[in-house]
Amino acid sequence: MNQDQPILQMSGIHKRFPGVKVLSDVRFRLFPGEVHALMGENGAGKSTLIKVLTGVYSTDEGSITLEGKPLVVRSPLEAQSIGISTVYQEVNLCPNLTVAENIFIGSEPLIFGRINWKEMNRKAETLLRDRLQLNIDVKLPLENYSVAVQQLVAIARSLNVSAKVLILDEPTSSLDRGEVEQLFLIMRKLQREGLAILFVTHFLDQVYEISDRITILRNGEFVGEYMADELPRIELVSKMIGRELQMLERIPKGADNVSPQAGIIAQASGLGRKGVIEPFDLAIRQGEVVGLAGLLGSGRTEVARLFFGADRPDQGKLELPIAGGTAASPRQALEKGIAFCSENRKTEGIVGDLTVRENMILAIQARRGWFKTISRKRQDELALEYIKLLNINPSNPEQLVRNLSGGNQQKVILARWLLTQPQLLILDEPTRGIDVGTKAEIQKLVMSLSEEGMAVLFVSSELEEVLRVSDRIAVLRDRRIVKEIADQEINQHNVMQAIAGG
Amino acid sequence: MNRMFRHHLFWPLAILAALLLFNLFYSPDFFNIVMRNGHMYGSLIDILNFGAPLVLVAIGMTLVIATKGIDLSVGSIVAIAGALACLTISRGTDQNALSLVLSAVGLTVGLSFFLGAWNGFLVATTGIQPIIATLILMVAGRGIAQLITSGQIITVTSDTYNYIGNGALAALPFSIFIVAAIYLIVSLLTRKTALGLFIESVGCNPQASRLIGIRSRLIIITVYMFCGLCAGIAGLILSSNVASADGNNAGLWYELDAILAVVIGGTSLNGGRFYLTGTVIGALIIQTLTTTIYMIGVPPEITLVVKAFVVLTVCLIQSEVFRKKVVQRWKTRRYPAEREVSRHV
Amino acid sequence: MYNRKYLPILVTFGLFVLIFAAGSFRYTGFFSSQVFLNLLIDNSFLLITAVGMTFVIVSGGIDLSVGSVIALTTMISASLVQNQGWPPFVVIPLVLATGAFFGWIMGAIIHYFKVQPFIVTLAGMFLARGLCYVISINTITIDDAFYTKVAQTKIPLPGNASVSISVLIALAVVAIALYLAHYTRFGRSVYAIGGSEQSALLMGLPVARTQILVYTLSGFCSALAGVVFTFYMLSGYGLHAVGMELDTIAAVVIGGTLLTGGVGFVIGTFFGVLIQGVIQTIISFEGTLSSWWTKIVIGLLLFFFILLQRLFSSRRKTIRS
Numbered sequence A: 001m002n003q004d005q006p007i008l009q010m011s012g013i014h015k016r017f018p019g020v021k022v023l024s025d026v027r028f029r030l031f032p033g034e035v036h037a038l039m040g041e042n043g044a045g046k047s048t049l050i051k052v053l054t055g056v057y058s059t060d061e062g063s064i065t066l067e068g069k070p071l072v073v074r075s076p077l078e079a080q081s082i083g084i085s086t087v088y089q090e091v092n093l094c095p096n097l098t099v100a101e102n103i104f105i106g107s108e109p110l111i112f113g114r115i116n117w118k119e120m121n122r123k124a125e126t127l128l129r130d131r132l133q134l135n136i137d138v139k140l141p142l143e144n145y146s147v148a149v150q151q152l153v154a155i156a157r158s159l160n161v162s163a164k165v166l167i168l169d170e171p172t173s174s175l176d177r178g179e180v181e182q183l184f185l186i187m188r189k190l191q192r193e194g195l196a197i198l199f200v201t202h203f204l205d206q207v208y209e210i211s212d213r214i215t216i217l218r219n220g221e222f223v224g225e226y227m228a229d230e231l232p233r234i235e236l237v238s239k240m241i242g243r244e245l246q247m248l249e250r251i252p253k254g255a256d257n258v259s260p261q262a263g264i265i266a267q268a269s270g271l272g273r274k275g276v277i278e279p280f281d282l283a284i285r286q287g288e289v290v291g292l293a294g295l296l297g298s299g300r301t302e303v304a305r306l307f308f309g310a311d312r313p314d315q316g317k318l319e320l321p322i323a324g325g326t327a328a329s330p331r332q333a334l335e336k337g338i339a340f341c342s343e344n345r346k347t348e349g350i351v352g353d354l355t356v357r358e359n360m361i362l363a364i365q366a367r368r369g370w371f372k373t374i375s376r377k378r379q380d381e382l383a384l385e386y387i388k389l390l391n392i393n394p395s396n397p398e399q400l401v402r403n404l405s406g407g408n409q410q411k412v413i414l415a416r417w418l419l420t421q422p423q424l425l426i427l428d429e430p431t432r433g434i435d436v437g438t439k440a441e442i443q444k445l446v447m448s449l450s451e452e453g454m455a456v457l458f459v460s461s462e463l464e465e466v467l468r469v470s471d472r473i474a475v476l477r478d479r480r481i482v483k484e485i486a487d488q489e490i491n492q493h494n495v496m497q498a499i500a501g502g
Numbered sequence B: 001m002n003r004m005f006r007h008h009l010f011w012p013l014a015i016l017a018a019l020l021l022f023n024l025f026y027s028p029d030f031f032n033i034v035m036r037n038g039h040m041y042g043s044l045i046d047i048l049n050f051g052a053p054l055v056l057v058a059i060g061m062t063l064v065i066a067t068k069g070i071d072l073s074v075g076s077i078v079a080i081a082g083a084l085a086c087l088t089i090s091r092g093t094d095q096n097a098l099s100l101v102l103s104a105v106g107l108t109v110g111l112s113f114f115l116g117a118w119n120g121f122l123v124a125t126t127g128i129q130p131i132i133a134t135l136i137l138m139v140a141g142r143g144i145a146q147l148i149t150s151g152q153i154i155t156v157t158s159d160t161y162n163y164i165g166n167g168a169l170a171a172l173p174f175s176i177f178i179v180a181a182i183y184l185i186v187s188l189l190t191r192k193t194a195l196g197l198f199i200e201s202v203g204c205n206p207q208a209s210r211l212i213g214i215r216s217r218l219i220i221i222t223v224y225m226f227c228g229l230c231a232g233i234a235g236l237i238l239s240s241n242v243a244s245a246d247g248n249n250a251g252l253w254y255e256l257d258a259i260l261a262v263v264i265g266g267t268s269l270n271g272g273r274f275y276l277t278g279t280v281i282g283a284l285i286i287q288t289l290t291t292t293i294y295m296i297g298v299p300p301e302i303t304l305v306v307k308a309f310v311v312l313t314v315c316l317i318q319s320e321v322f323r324k325k326v327v328q329r330w331k332t333r334r335y336p337a338e339r340e341v342s343r344h345v
Numbered sequence C: 001m002y003n004r005k006y007l008p009i010l011v012t013f014g015l016f017v018l019i020f021a022a023g024s025f026r027y028t029g030f031f032s033s034q035v036f037l038n039l040l041i042d043n044s045f046l047l048i049t050a051v052g053m054t055f056v057i058v059s060g061g062i063d064l065s066v067g068s069v070i071a072l073t074t075m076i077s078a079s080l081v082q083n084q085g086w087p088p089f090v091v092i093p094l095v096l097a098t099g100a101f102f103g104w105i106m107g108a109i110i111h112y113f114k115v116q117p118f119i120v121t122l123a124g125m126f127l128a129r130g131l132c133y134v135i136s137i138n139t140i141t142i143d144d145a146f147y148t149k150v151a152q153t154k155i156p157l158p159g160n161a162s163v164s165i166s167v168l169i170a171l172a173v174v175a176i177a178l179y180l181a182h183y184t185r186f187g188r189s190v191y192a193i194g195g196s197e198q199s200a201l202l203m204g205l206p207v208a209r210t211q212i213l214v215y216t217l218s219g220f221c222s223a224l225a226g227v228v229f230t231f232y233m234l235s236g237y238g239l240h241a242v243g244m245e246l247d248t249i250a251a252v253v254i255g256g257t258l259l260t261g262g263v264g265f266v267i268g269t270f271f272g273v274l275i276q277g278v279i280q281t282i283i284s285f286e287g288t289l290s291s292w293w294t295k296i297v298i299g300l301l302l303f304f305f306i307l308l309q310r311l312f313s314s315r316r317k318t319i320r321s
Helices: A046-053 A076-081 A099-104 A117-132 A147-160 A177-192 A204-210 A233-241 A300-308 A330-335 A345-349 A356-368 A376-389 A406-419 A436-451 A463-469 A492-500 B002-006 B010-026 B043-066 B074-091 B098-126 B130-149 B159-166 B174-192 B195-204 B206-212 B216-242 B254-264 B276-295 B300-318 B320-327 B329-334 B336-344 C002-026 C033-058 C066-083 C088-113 C117-135 C145-152 C165-183 C185-195 C197-202 C207-233 C244-254 C266-286 C292-320
Strands: A008-017 A020-030 A035-039 A061-066 A084-087 A165-169 A196-200 A213-218 A221-227 A264-273 A277-285 A289-293 A315-319 A338-341 A424-428 A455-459 A472-476 A481-486 B034-036 B039-041 B153-155 B244-246 C154-157 C161-164
Touching: A008 A046, A020 A035, A020 A046, A035 A046, A035 A204, A046 A165, A046 A196, A076 A084, A084 A147, A099 A117, A099 A147, A117 A147, A117 A177, A147 A165, A147 A177, A177 A196, A177 A204, A204 A233, A213 A233, A221 A233, A233 A492, A264 A300, A277 A300, A277 A315, A277 A455, A277 A481, A289 A300, A289 A436, A289 A463, A289 A492, A300 A330, A300 A338, A300 A424, A300 A455, A300 A472, A330 A338, A330 A356, A330 B206, A338 A406, A345 A406, A345 B206, A356 A376, A356 A406, A356 B195, A356 B206, A376 A406, A406 A424, A406 A436, A424 A436, A436 A455, A436 A463, A455 A463, A463 A492, A472 A492, A481 A492, B010 B276, B039 B043, B043 B074, B043 B174, B043 B195, B043 B216, B043 B254, B043 B276, B074 B098, B074 B130, B074 B153, B074 B216, B074 B244, B074 B254, B098 B130, B098 B159, B098 B216, B130 B244, B130 C244, B130 C292, B159 B174, B159 B216, B174 B195, B174 B216, B174 B276, B195 B206, B195 B216, B206 B216, B216 B244, B254 B276, B254 B300, B254 C117, B276 B300, B300 C088, B300 C117, B320 C088, C002 C266, C002 C292, C033 C066, C033 C161, C033 C165, C033 C185, C033 C207, C033 C244, C033 C266, C066 C088, C066 C117, C066 C207, C066 C244, C088 C117, C088 C145, C088 C207, C145 C207, C161 C165, C165 C185, C165 C207, C165 C266, C185 C197, C185 C207, C197 C207, C244 C266, C244 C292, C266 C292
Parallel strands: A020 A221, A035 A196, A035 A213, A084 A165, A165 A196, A289 A455, A289 A472, A338 A424, A424 A455
Antiparallel strands: A008 A020, A008 A061, A213 A221, A264 A277, A264 A315, A472 A481, B034 B039, B153 B244, C154 C161
16 A cells, blocks of 8 residues: 555645635545545535546636646546546446446447457456456346445446546445445455545445545535544534534523423324334424434435425324324325425425515415415515515515525525414425525524424534524434434534434 | 517517518508408408417417426317217208207317326326327327228318308407407416416426425316317317318327417426417417418428428527527537536536 | 346237237238238338337437428439439439438437427428428329339249338348447447436447437438338328328337337337238228228327336336335
8 A cells, every 4th residue: 555645636626606616725635545535514515526526527726636647637538537437326327228238338349340248248247256246147237236236337337447546426325234335345345456435425434434534525615634543423523514612602592491281293103214214203392493413314304304295104103283184295294284495495495487476375375276366466465575574685576586596595485385374394404505694594583483383393414503493403313313402401512422423 | 678578478479570561561462351241351360260279279288388298189189079079960960950069069078178188197197208198199099080080071061060160250250259268268267366376386396396285286187188178179160160070181280380389489398487378479470471371372381391490499599508508619618518417416 | 037128029029929810810811921021011111210210219319200201202302303304323322311411410409409309300390391392292203214113123032922122121221220229339329328318428428429320310211211112102292101200109119119218129119010010901901990990009009008118117216216
């Protein structure tokens, strides 16, 4: 192992997209024969950094060197040809082609100008067996195999083109325990062969199990580079999600502590979905803000979606003692007074072609049905009222939502759900990608709503925010609710300890 | 001024006006309307009269396209509707009897509802892409129409039935009133109830609509049913107009003309916002084009060449990539993957 | 497990054998090599077009212009040979090049401007049909010696049967297409693009070139089918091959090609065409049944196969997750 000279070095990387700075002065080094974990929460800039490295994006500033030589990569293909290969979370192969083809397509062995299938199958078999210890029938279409095998095939494809650097972008997020073991076995083998591996994951256990070195990014900035065995878990977590480990003042809440007598709005017992979230119990009371804390991929969103019926649980049940019955579908949830702001504002939130007013009244109108329309005058009143209440800018209700900034779009969606006067409001990352002022506004709104008796389930990747607004926090780790922390116990240290686990 | 240019009806209206203006210069008596036997005659009236079925089908198609769908089977439904109505009437003892004609119309409307529901069912519940789901009825429908007519051209001699396509009310062709009534009803239904809003929401963002609690399946089935109904009535008008049903040729290529009318009218094939008035103007443009080409003595089939260029131009203008390409040629050439990947994220 | 990939094609083949057997039992004189060969003779142009369409659909696209391109080809051929007196050996390469060029333009627009293939080829369909009428709105009958000779030539086969030259052309096209699809990088890229365009791009395959070539190939096949159709009809007419695009798509789908792209076989298309042919033959043997039953039966088959595909692909999804 040559530990002195990094094979890959990125320094002073800047990248901005119109209106946002996604990377500023980021550096990254990768040594041959090491597994280097790149860590960070949503929006930290991990994927942008990888895309810069693999030539998907250009850099605005900064330099990249490979084996000491400056490097300009213009396309993933070019990156591959000089030895930087990437395996993405969603396997970028063709499921309809055979395993062998997926490894060799574009460089198939030819004989008299035609594809030599025999030779190709034989080479694929040898490659998979010798380097990845995988014995499968390479003549079958890729779709016949599990995601784990597909990942390995993707790795095989990148090895085929003599890789020096292998980037694994969240390869483990859809694998089960055994499959992860198999992948790690192979990663170690490749590592011994001198390959430099950049590994992105959200699972702390895995980071400590496999990586030698850790680089942490936060909000597009470089936080630090550490040797894995010198960085305690809790510190890793705090570097990823918190400012420094300092106690934050909780905003004093008016009617502190929800009384245990307060009615339960929603009660999940043993609710779960296989491969997505382990069964959990969680109750939400009137006037209570329940926060969900945990790292990206820990199952926060999945819990929230189950409460709304957006995904179907395959075990356990959700009861709504006050409204009665359950919420098996969004439609039902809406009727029972549950509202849900999805984390995917673009794809699951706004209806871009419609105006602010129309977006706002959609949910309430859906509940009223086709014919009980809200008069145009009433619509205008409601829209203006909420534009003022939530301080939406521009204040024109006839503006197309598509043309609003992210923060204002979020407010429109909030208004849409507030109009339905829900008993339980589920907010999944309501402040992501929103400026600081708006963030504070939304946090304040959440608290005042809960004072009025609304129950809120609050999901955010920013721990500070969760700490600030929640009466009770359920902490998730590796798709499991591991701890509930309430009242006086709520502080950064306790929550981080629970997130870090181990 | 700028607002006027950006209004969604500006371009369709401008094209229509340009076409009419051309006609005015080419043949000054184009705008003449004469009264004979209480009927108005003239090129403009003809355009409205002959364009009526297309306007109807296009209105139905607008709602379907607004939900991100497409209905290829309308031409076949037009043929089936005409065939069934003419068959029913031709079998009657007194072809002029109002009850017979009414039952024929009722039967046809019922069947076209059913055919539309079939399309809607396939699209909404099986998850087959609309273009494929409706292709089935497009292929089989022609056969069904010919089955009904036994491959013959069924002629009817019913003055009552004839009235639908040739009669006059207040000196104007009766078909215009049918179209106007349906246009009015749809406008009211979509703009005065929440239906229009739901259709646009489902077409623009199906996932968000699901989370909002909109019953999108019901919406989708409804619009296909309505589209079937429009095609059925168009079939009635067409067959009544020529007093016969031709399973093979009636409504041929109507689906394409209707889609074209919708697109010219400003409704995007990607679903979302829809413009009924725009569609009506789009259909009238197509009809005016046909009439114009007839008038200047070019073989009418050449309209197809013109249509080809219209389709292409409109779609290129709607294509985001095309617009961006014109602007950002240089950048995308340097980093081709930036464009490709960001498209999929 | 291995067989699943070939399941649709087995269904198609089985269906053909079944229908042919049913016809043989029911009608005397049905079970003969000439009846079988007539399937090829009467559908050679459909077969050629369908082969081109198979590539387009496998790549995830669709080509609605095929019928019109056939008509345009007959029209150009007839007018050049008959009215202008050009020699056939100049005209035929010319029309083939025209068809390919037509497809190339459509492919380029589809790829570079990301307009839906359905719309672009729809415009192409209008354009080609319209251009026919620009040449002439009437039928142009061909009495050129070469064309009539080719049309009348029968190649005798053992067993007192014979085929036309068109059949040989069609079979050659099938053979070349089989080679193209399974043994060339171009063919495999078509499958890859149909499976996942995004992946194909990231795997470094020439997506642009392949996609455009696919439409060029389809245009070429349509033009070749047009040449064969000219032999068959000995005339050029703007109303030739109206609705052929539907027959072609139906044949490809019945042949087991997934309309969503990525899966399909040239040999499946071959049997898809034969199934359409045999249905027509049965209906003509039946006598009392009329020709429109063909359309209804094909519509039903289409429905059946699309449902089958749907089941197939939803099973695929559950296996993947």
